[in-house]
Amino acid sequence: MSTTDRFASRIAVVTGAAQGIGRAIADRLAREGAFVYAADRQPEKASTSGLQHLVECTLDVTDPASIAALFHEIEDRHGRCDMLVNNAGIPGELPLHEMTLPYWNNVFAVNVTGQMLMCQAAAPLMSHHGSIVNLSSVAAHLGFADRAAYCASKAAVLGLTRALAVELAPNGIRVNCLCPGTVQTPWIERLVGNDAGAEERRTSLATRQVLNRIGAPEEIAAAVAFLLSEEASFITGSVIMADGGMLSSR
Secondary structure (H helix, E strand, O other), X not given: OOOOOOOOOOEEEXXXXXXXXXXXXXXXXXXXOOEEEEEXXXXXXXXOOOOOOEEEEEOOOOOHXXXXXXXXXXXXXXXXXXXXXXXXXXXXXXXXXXXXXXXXXXXXHHHHHHHHHHHHHHHHHOOOOOXXXXXXXXXXXXXXXXXXXXXXXXXXXXXXXXXXXXXXXXXXXXEEEEEEOOEOOHHHHHHHOOOOOHHHHHHHHHOOOOOOOOEOXXXXXXXXXXXXXXXXXXXXXXXXXEOOOOHHHO
């Protein structure tokens, strides 16, 4: 676990930060010196980290007023935002014949439109060293049955990232995308369950990666921290895989 201060005095926002990957990212950035707004629709689900300069806050990425309130607070308190991690997302797990338009639209509202709205609010507060990381998924590159809404929304994040990287480059803002594979999160725990078939399902999920294991949230957080850092200063508009080799095996 990193204890460096490479993000000292930086102001960061991480969405979907109460649990799983988002929580690991928020904790990682705070441990490296950033002042982190750990934003989530249900912040009460977050475990207490005891980290300095980590603020739990309520945020609905589908609500422009909620987003505006957060960034007004950041502007009033700090005058700027240096880093944004768009991690908030929901699964889309309906087969095509059961798909309804409201269900489809809600998946896109959270997974795609929410990221756009966050970038729109953060960019004016970013100086010439601003950095944005959008979380997509290996599902942006692969087809999964009964996941049309999820796969399509995560693929849209790739296009959003590349377009914003070009648009915001003159302002010195870098925008990149990270695509995790199967990572140990509450969602995966729900898929695995705790019945007699749980171990078989867990093994099946693990063996989709060529590394033959499920990833840890902290491994995704490390990749995000790299992309946000000055060590990645010549990287923008890139789509980085952190999928344990799942894509390369297909």
